Amino acid sequence: MALTAPPVTVPLPRAPIGVPAPDPTASWYERVLGWPVAGGPPAQLVTGVRFDVLELPADAGAAVLRRPLATGPVALMGRRMRFLVAPGSAEELEGLLDWLEWGGVALDLAALGAGGRITAPAPPGPLVGPGENPRGAAVWLRPPEQGCEALLPALPAPGQGSGPGRCEDTAGPGLVRLVAAAATECHRARLRRRTDPAHRIGTGIPAGGQPRFS
Numbered sequence: 123m124a125l126t127a128p129p130v131t132v133p134l135p136r137a138p139i140g141v142p143a144p145d146p147t148a149s150w151y152e153r154v155l156g157w158p159v160a161g162g163p164p165a166q167l168v169t170g171v172r173f174d175v176l177e178l179p180a181d182a183g184a185a186v187l188r189r190p191l192a193t194g195p196v197a198l199m200g201r202r203m204r205f206l207v208a209p210g211s212a213e214e215l216e217g218l219l220d221w222l223e224w225g226g227v228a229l230d231l232a233a234l235g236a237g238g239r240i241t242a243p244a245p246p247g248p249l250v251g252p253g254e255n256p257r258g259a260a261v262w263l264r265p266p267e268q269g270c271e272a273l274l275p276a277l278p279a280p281g282q283g284s285g286p287g288r289c290e291d292t293a294g295p296g297l298v299r300l301v302a303a304a305a306t307e308c309h310r311a312r313l314r315r316r317t318d319p320a321h322r323i324g325t326g327i328p329a330g331g332q333p334r335f336s
Contacts, residue, residue, distance in 0.1 A: 162242075168239055174206075176205040177234065182310070193205055203263075204240060206266070222301065224305045229305055275299075
């Protein structure tokens, strides 16, 4: 009489020991937007490749967002707001501030370009309510979409003028106009902090990480 061997159960493959699981945030940026990501967790978005970043205090940034001004994606992390701008814009900031007659003024306005990194906000999804988002975590105020790089604030193309009134071009909103607004609001915010004690530690951003639009 023939003997029948019992069925063999093959265990499911296991992840290699010591290899961390993929970061879903990093995977989303690489897969959906095609943006280079480094480090983590938390994942870091590499600047100077698909975009540069204009960074300023959150209270000044909230004032910029209240203006009728076109921008690209905008992120908030703690007391700093980050406006995504076209690659190469970081190198133009100092010259633009001089041209706009803000050179030498302490504005707390900076730019990140080639070789820089910012903490990747959580991918766009349902709005985060008050108390649901860790304090100081990076969040999108104006989230990115596929192909948004083509519409980032940039300098005008050659022959299209370079003044604040002529800085719109077919590639996207003008970098000059955005820098002018950011410099003005940074200066105003600095003066407010000097004269109003309530603004010395405030950011203009209420609980929940969303700016006041009025």
